[in-house]
Amino acid sequence: MRRRDFLKAAVAGGAGASLGGRIYPRTAWAQGPIKIGMPAALSGGYAQYGIQAKRAADLFARDIKAKGVLGRPVEFIFEDTAGDPAAAVRKAQKLVEKDGVKFLTGVALSSEALAVSAKCPEWKVIFMSTINGAGALTAKSFHRYFFRVNTSGPMGARAVSLYLAESPMKRFFTLGSDYAWGRDSVASFTSQITAAKKDIVGADYPPVGTKDFASYIAKIRQSRADGVYLVLPGQDATIYLKQAHQFGLNREVKPIMEILELENMKAVGDAMVGAIGSSRYPFTVDTPKNRDFVKRFHELHGLYPDMFDGETYEGLEWLAQVIAKAGTDDVEKVIDAWEDSSYDGLEGPFFMRKCDHQAVQPGFAVECVKDPKYPHPIPKILATYPGEKVTPKCRTEEFS
Amino acid sequence: MANLLEQLLNALALAGLLFLVSAGLSLVFGILRVVNFAHGVFYMIGAYLGFTTVALTGWFWPALVVVPPIVGLLGALLESSTLRFIYRRPPIYQLLLTFGLALILEESVRVLYGPTAKGVEPPPLLQGAIDLGGLLYPRYRLFLVVLGCTVGVAVWLFLKATRAGLVIRAVAQNSEMADCLGADVARVRTLVFGAACALAGLGGVAAAPMTTAYLGMGISVIVDAFVVVVIGGLGSIGGSMAGSLIVGAAQTWGAFYLPETAMVIMYAVMGAILVFRPWGLFGEEE
Numbered sequence: 001m002r003r004r005d006f007l008k009a010a011v012a013g014g015a016g017a018s019l020g021g022r023i024y025p026r027t028a029w030a031q032g033p034i035k036i037g038m039p040a041a042l043s044g045g046y047a048q049y050g051i052q053a054k055r056a057a058d059l060f061a062r063d064i065k066a067k068g069v070l071g072r073p074v075e076f077i078f079e080d081t082a083g084d085p086a087a088a089v090r091k092a093q094k095l096v097e098k099d100g101v102k103f104l105t106g107v108a109l110s111s112e113a114l115a116v117s118a119k120c121p122e123w124k125v126i127f128m129s130t131i132n133g134a135g136a137l138t139a140k141s142f143h144r145y146f147f148r149v150n151t152s153g154p155m156g157a158r159a160v161s162l163y164l165a166e167s168p169m170k171r172f173f174t175l176g177s178d179y180a181w182g183r184d185s186v187a188s189f190t191s192q193i194t195a196a197k198k199d200i201v202g203a204d205y206p207p208v209g210t211k212d213f214a215s216y217i218a219k220i221r222q223s224r225a226d227g228v229y230l231v232l233p234g235q236d237a238t239i240y241l242k243q244a245h246q247f248g249l250n251r252e253v254k255p256i257m258e259i260l261e262l263e264n265m266k267a268v269g270d271a272m273v274g275a276i277g278s279s280r281y282p283f284t285v286d287t288p289k290n291r292d293f294v295k296r297f298h299e300l301h302g303l304y305p306d307m308f309d310g311e312t313y314e315g316l317e318w319l320a321q322v323i324a325k326a327g328t329d330d331v332e333k334v335i336d337a338w339e340d341s342s343y344d345g346l347e348g349p350f351f352m353r354k355c356d357h358q359a360v361q362p363g364f365a366v367e368c369v370k371d372p373k374y375p376h377p378i379p380k381i382l383a384t385y386p387g388e389k390v391t392p393k394c395r396t397e398e399f400s
Numbered sequence: 401m402a403n404l405l406e407q408l409l410n411a412l413a414l415a416g417l418l419f420l421v422s423a424g425l426s427l428v429f430g431i432l433r434v435v436n437f438a439h440g441v442f443y444m445i446g447a448y449l450g451f452t453t454v455a456l457t458g459w460f461w462p463a464l465v466v467v468p469p470i471v472g473l474l475g476a477l478l479e480s481s482t483l484r485f486i487y488r489r490p491p492i493y494q495l496l497l498t499f500g501l502a503l504i505l506e507e508s509v510r511v512l513y514g515p516t517a518k519g520v521e522p523p524p525l526l527q528g529a530i531d532l533g534g535l536l537y538p539r540y541r542l543f544l545v546v547l548g549c550t551v552g553v554a555v556w557l558f559l560k561a562t563r564a565g566l567v568i569r570a571v572a573q574n575s576e577m578a579d580c581l582g583a584d585v586a587r588v589r590t591l592v593f594g595a596a597c598a599l600a601g602l603g604g605v606a607a608a609p610m611t612t613a614y615l616g617m618g619i620s621v622i623v624d625a626f627v628v629v630v631i632g633g634l635g636s637i638g639g640s641m642a643g644s645l646i647v648g649a650a651q652t653w654g655a656f657y658l659p660e661t662a663m664v665i666m667y668a669v670m671g672a673i674l675v676f677r678p679w680g681l682f683g684e685e686e
Contacts (some may be wrong), residue, residue, distance in 0.1 A: 043507055045616025048515040204659050209620050211611050214410040214541070215655035218403070238517050239611050246522075246538035246610070248529040267517035267612055 017317045033075035034068075034329050036316070037095030038106030039088050039116065045209065046083035046108050048076055048133055048234050048263050049308055053106035054078060056084035056130075056312035069320045070327065077101060088112035089119060089208040096123045102331050103128060105315060109233070110134035110153075110181040120145040130315035131308045133258075134180040135188060140357040142395055144335060147357045149315035149350070151390075153185035153231070154397045156258050156278035159363030160229070161192035163276070163383050169226035169254065171201045175216060175240070176231035176258075178205040181281075185231040188397055193229075201225050208233065209355045213240045217247050227254040230277075236370060260366050262306040265377040271383050272368050273377055279366045281347055282379040283312035290346040304374065309377035310346055318343040318350065351387065355394035363390030402535040407653055413541040415648030416548020417610075420603030421621050422628035423555060423640045426595030430572040430635025431592045434483060434494045438502040441509075441599040445631030446471050446604025447613035448509055451518040460523040460609070468598040469604045475597025480590050487589075502618070510615055517614035526609075538610055547606055551599070552641050559637060568592060572635055624651075627670050633683020642681055 032332075038057060040050030057076045064074050077095060077099050079091035088107060095101045104120070105128040107113045113132035118141065120127045126281050127135060127146050133153030137146060164172075178183030182205060202223040220228050232240055237257065241264065244250050250271065257264075257277030265272055274353055283294050283305045294312065297305045305313075319338075323329050326337035339354040348362040366379035392399050425439045446467055453463035469505040478501060486493045502552035521527070529536040559565035570578040571588045577586045603621075604613070611617060628647050632639025647666055679685045 043510060043615075045614065045619070047615060051515050175679060204655075206655065206659075207663055209616070211607075211617065211620055212410070212414050214413070215407070215652045218406055218410070218656060222403075235517055235612075235614050235616065238519075238614070242519065242612055243538075243610065246527075246529065246540060248536050248538075258437065263516055267519045267614075269519055 015066045020021040021165050031072050033073045034070070034103075034323065035075050035077060035099060035101040036103045036105060036319075037077050037079070037092065037099060037101035039079045039081050039091040039095060039104065039112075040106040040107040041083035042078065042080040044082035044084075045235055046233065049108035050080070050083075050106065051356070052306050052308040053108070053312045054066075054133065055297075055307045056305075057106065057316065058172055059297055060313055060316040062300065063296070064320060070329070072329075074127050074320070076321070078106075081108070083109055083112065085109070085112045085115040089115050092119065092213055093123075096125050102126065102334075103319065104330055105130055105319075106312065107132060109179075110184075111179055113137060114141060114180060117141065117143070117146050126331055126334065128315050128319060130312040132181075133185065135184040135392070136180060136252070138356040139392075139395050139397050142356050144357075145331070147338060147359075149318060149352075149359045150311040151278075151280040151361060151363060152358065152392075153181050153258060154188035154392055154399075155363055155390045156280065157185050157189040157229075158192060158392070158399055159278040159365050159383075159385055160256060160258070160276075160386055161189060161196060162363075162389065163365035164193060164195035164198065164227070164256070169198070171203075171221045171225045171227075172256075173202040173223050173228045173253070174200060174231075175204050175206065175220070175228055177233055177236060178207050181233070182208075182231045184397065186229070189229050189231075189258075192399065206232075206236070208236065210236055211239060213243045214247075217244055220244075220253055221247070221249055225253050227256045229256045229258070231258040234261065234263050234381050237261070237264050241268045241272050241275070250274070254339065259307060260368060260379055262304065262376070262379075265368055265379075268369065270377065275368045276382065277366060279364045279379050280307040281305075281314075282307075282364055282366050282381055283310060284378055284381060285347040285364070287347060289344065293346050304378075312351070314343070314345045318345075318352075346383075349387070353391075353394065358391060360387035360391045362387055402533065406535055406537065407563065408654060409537060409541060409545065410519070410652040411645070411649040412548070413544040413610075413648075414652055415644040416544040417603055417607050417629055417670045418621075418624055418648055419548050419552055419640055419644040420606065421600050422601040422625040422632070422644055423552070423637055425625050426629045426632065426635055427592055428596045428635065429629070431568060431575075432483070432487070432589050433491075434487075434498065436593075437495065437498040437622065438478075438505065438598075439600055440475075440595070440618030440620075440625065441505040442471050442475055442600040442618075443504045443607070443621050444509060444603040444613070444615070444618035445474070445505065446601030446612075447520075447608040447617060448513055448518065448604075449601070450512075450605035450608045451520050451613045454520050460521070464602065468602040471601025471604070472594040472598030476590050476594030479593035483593070484589070506615060506618060513613075515615060518608075519611040519612045520608035522609040541632065544606060544610070548644075551602070552637075555599075556637050583620075621625050624666075625664075627666055629680070630670050631673050631680060634678025636682040636684075638679070639680050639682030 044048040081088040129148040176186035255275040260277035333375040343350040351360040363385040365383040368381040450463040629641035632643030649667040654665040
């Protein structure tokens with residue numbers, strides 16, 4: 001076969017294949033697909049979060065494939081933001097204006113979420129957060145088109161504070177990354193832990209992407225704290241825990257993490273055993289629905305779901321339910337149907353309150369433990385708190 | 401006292417790592433006149449290959465010996481297959497090319513290794529902390545101090561005291577004249593680029609037990625390395641040493657004593673250098 005013939009054949013085959021793909025939905029489905037846009041960090045230092053969102057979407061797409069929503073197929077369109085807020089806005093705009101998506105989700109960092117969410121009222125599309133922790137999103141920056149399915153940073157801080165209030169630890173140091181999520185969560189933790197008559201003995205805000213925590217470790221050691229409250233995104237937390245272990249600090253000052261992630265446990269390994277914290281979604285939660293989810297997830301991806309695998313899957317399933325309930329994918333009608341609705345989540349009951357679109361859901365305090373059944377340390381649930389106890393007052397970051 | 405010693409060691413350990421990266425960046429600019437954006441990625445590749453070597457052999461030491469030549473070879477191949485053809489074009493072409501290479505290499509690493517950071521354990525000899533008169537200090541960081549000093553002295557001696565070093569300096573000073581006098585300039589460029597990448601790879605292997613191997617570590621280090629090179633002077637090894645010490649100290653001491661302004665200090669020093677001595681502390685005025 002000459003090169004030219006081969007190319008012709010390849011082009012013809014490709015055209016046929018793509019044509020086939022286009023014809024199929026028209027014959028099998030009532031209308032065009034319901035499109036969900038995911039401007040996610042799929043490359044760069046925070047890719048692990050975007051990839052979790054994508055893994056959840058892949059599983060959900062497989063689960064919903066047979067029946068669709070409203071008799072229409074669900075189509076995911078991914079765009080890579082590399083964790084950059086400006087890129088996130090650009091990619092989101094492309095998804096809305098060019099691809100015509102009505103639903104945006106999968107945004108990884110709070111800084112990206114604040115930037116993208118601000119544009120959604122103008123675009124008239126729904127922003128569904130399944131990852132973003134910054135309290136401001138459902139408080140100061142709240143608007144009608146924003147929904148948060150996941151546990152927020154202040155809610156995580158709340159669960160840990162409730163747990164620590166009962167513990168013998170008295171003195172705490174806070175170390176939060178210098179951006180929205182880090183500052184919000186530390187503020188929330190500080191006000192709650194002082195209300196529980198405990199002391200904050202020091203605070204620092206290292207820049208995002210810090211690779212040497214030696215100076216902070218020295219200060220934490222000097223503060224003679226019992227525990228250090230860490231609000232560091234993925235990679236930063238891994239580096240901190242590694243280095244604190246090398247300095248022998250983890251034995252003296254207990255690491256307490258705003259989010260205790262599998263990603264960290266895999267990278268840090270045994271040096272992380274004993275760390276406590278909150279989990280947005282611990283895959284070890286023992287409900288029938290979750291056991292089944294973990295099994296299906298493991299079949300598809302060959303690993304155990306991390307926090308945002310679970311939270312994103314819940315968001316997508318809930319959104320599909322709400323669209324079915326509204327009987328249309330019209331944005332305004334979907335918003336009305338979603339407000340004050342309930343959903344049976346993986347880890348318990350969810351409720352979307354109308355006042356600030358924050359999903360009320362159980363909160364967890366967990367500990368990193370070794371279990372011979374798993375290839376890496378896992379989160380063991382220490383305490384479960386009902387949604388009312390861990391969700392802040394409406395449109396605030398405060399708790400009653 | 402223990403506190404001051406700890407701060408000093410912290411600064412030296414970070415400076416050691418920064419030197420391994422910035423020395424190569426500075427050399428490449430001196431010889432090739434190229435600002436190599438991909439340099440940090442070779443550091444990252446070194447860290448990931450270090451992880452692979454440790455995973456395969458169960459030993460850390462072989463990684464220090466095996467990985468740098470592999471990274472160097474990769475660098476030399478890329479130089480002779482891409483950069484070589486555009487030295488005569490305006491600098492923007494070289495910037496775009498090395499930036500593109502950086503993106504391609506970084507994403508290749510992500511595809512191969514996945515997004516999860518890879519932890520590397522230090523060798524048993526260097527695990528845990530050592531008691532320095534009441535100060536618990538990680539053995540591994542002391543090793544970084546020693547490694548940075550050793551490599552610094554070795555590179556400096558190589559450039560000053562060997563014939564190959566002489567040729568390299570000649571090419572750096574005036575490549576056309578060196579060419580006329582019989583130096584194979586193309587070969588010198590490839591070898592220097594490879595050697596610079598090998599140094600970055602060594603830095604990556606050495607950094608892995610301290611920071612883990614992760615995506616984005618190349619970008620994060622290259623920013624610091626540029627600051628080092630601007631402060632120290634492009635093309636000067638002594639300048640890279642001095643710059644690494646200044647940036648290492650500014651970052652660690654800044655974070656300790658003036659946490660709110662830690663980031664500013666480093667850039668303020670750089671700004672001052674650019675205003676009062678644009679060729680850097682050890683660079684030569686052009």
